[in-house]
Amino acid sequence: MILQQYPHLEGQIGDILLEPERLLFIFDSLDESIYQIDFRSSTLFKPNQRTHFGEIVVSLVRQSLLKGCSVLMTSRPTRLGSVNTDVFQRIVEIMGILHEDRRTFFNNFFGNEEWSEKAFHYVQENDTLYTFCYIPAYCWIICTVLSMCFKAQPTITDQLMTSLPKTVTQLFVTFVSNILANHSQNTDGAHTARELLTSMGRMAEHGVMNHMIVFDERHLESFSVRNDKHLFSSFLMESGQPPDVDYTFLHLTLQEFFAALVHFIDYNADRLQETLDEAESYKDGRAKIFLRFLCGFLRLFY
Template sequence: MVTKTFLSCLGGWFISFVHYHLLNYNKYLGLTCLSRYICYSSVHQKRSEPEPSCVSMRSDASMGHPVHFNSRDTQTDLRFRSNLMKKFECLYEGTAQQGNPTLLNEIYTELYITESESGEISNEHEVRQIETQSRRAATEDTQIKCNDIFRPLPGQDKPIRTVLTKGVAGIGKTVSVQKFILDWAEEKENQDIQLIFPLPFREINLIKDKTLSLSDLLHVFFPETKEMEISKDKYKVLFIFDGLDECRLPLHFKKKETLRDANKKKSLEMLLTNLIVGNLLPSALIWITSRPAAADLVPSECVHRVTEVRGFNDPQKEEYFRKRISDQSLANTIITYLKLSRSLYIMCHIPVFCWISATVLGTRLSKVERGEIPKTLTQMYTHFLILQTTIKHEKDYEKNVTDEDMILKLGKLAFQQLVKGNVIFYEEDLRECGIDVTEASVYSGLCTQIFREEFGWYQGKVFCFVHLSVQEHLAALYVHLSCTYNNRNVFDTIPKQSLRSKFKD
């Protein structure tokens, strides 16, 4: 039953519009069909050329004397550490521009991370990967704490230079990186590392056409490094490349010109591959995170450890809801309700889905606003979409952007980028879908926690949906509405040969 609040905010027509189309779009299109593009499109195009004979970094010789950074004064080091702390101390569930951040240490729930045998690609839909993992016995895995990923386990005697951490979308890879950095900045963990340089691919993409030296790259993202100079034995550093699957650089690891000089200007692609392989700063630690679809872009011989973020196990799910929701009675009600639905409870292995569930069920199950309660994934996302569109009606926007227009444009963006294999978008991607970049914040405001806008170290705008499944949901709705109202099959715009090659399995 739709409450009076919803009727007054959204209008009966819009409720019918959203419920009818979102609850029935699976008749026309399965989410699995769309998301398989992620696994087979741009990721496989990057893999079309033969892999190189990558020099293994497993030898003890390659792990020799550090070649790091020499700071002119300790104040620079302290300022660097302080800036990292300010950037990573808060967790923004939804959008980075909301203004209501939560301190990470207050809400952080330890994730279940295991050591994996390899970084092989997974072609299975990510929801099914989660379901498979939920059936795997904990005794089959070697659990490892996030702060210990560079520490050898008992019986492992060789040093670890490069770690690849894989996990499905929203499972907690980026939050693990954030917690690792924050613990270091607060001098709690890994104090043998003197400097940490987080370089997420979504921000590197903004300067992908630049010609830079390693020093230039660090100056762009970390101005404090202008007061540092490279030396032989001063500092031990860690480079963190978060989101390999979001990378829009070719990153071919074929044999190319070897780069060893951190001050020599080269293409960004050559700079990164030489750094990851170990030609450039061979003693620097490297941490790469990726969704399984792109996990083998880095040749296995260049990786010393592969870990897998498995999200929350059952006790951690309950811990999250009790931390996230201050009303413990409501938290217990939500936990009990989710346990009644196998599909919803399995999806709660994904931290972002826990947040979506807390957002929706916190409203639906509260004493203030009882109403229809979602029982399936599709219904959960339908309620989430409706809930977020109310934000537009609660604020006085000057721009006249209707709910239908916003949903269709975001759906078009979701579909087109899913076909391209992108979960991160930039200003040119918005323009292609008729979204005025100057009004992007309005679109973000309409669906504050569906479509988010971020500003990184480089201070460039990066856009994304809050989770891959939300992108799939809107993309499927767009396909359905195009077919229903415009009698147009948007798949006709995709070359049939491409479709056959991607779905031949």
């Protein structure tokens, strides 16, 4: 697994693994793993045994593999509810950035005292959005949306402030609609945008239901996602070099939003019911945010 990512270590890997107490493995986002990881038992003892990723992680954590190594993992709290956490020596809950840090983020983002003050005051008065600010990435999304709204008007009026998004669903709708406004000036552009949102939404939903956040060219082809460099890059990021190029949504929450949005762009009652049944069958929390967005759309449109 190490050599697949770092082939230049081939001549040194044997010596490196001889001192496991000097090794730290970091696995980010346990909740996004496609494998069912059961920490109750481990079966690996040698680092050259071939098996799936989940079994490697469990064996490192339970110290049957590379005894003495350190393992650091991150996860959304929802996934931890289905995991036996007794095996971990320490569990830390990250509470997010504090009030003053959030204010600093807004000040640095806008660089305009009037805008940053009005934006922060507006968000602080809205418990839903203010709670959402505990993660810097969410702060960026909120600030980006409010900045779009401010730039669209010559002056910041009370009428503008009352029209700003008040829920997380409205926030993402405004984020996407502002981006589309710059790409859909004619009928063909609007049609292309609708096609892209539909195809990306289907791919996003597939990812949510299968613990998948990284996609490749095969997924784009399978879901008919057209790589329109301008509009496409507004929602998805590319990494790697051809032919091994991967794609991820700007944020997992944006992927979950698109997965819900597609059911309102291309509504089909039977398909929606099948999706709801599938989402509710998962007990590891993978569809929790997706379901919340669905409820948010229902409040917006009905």
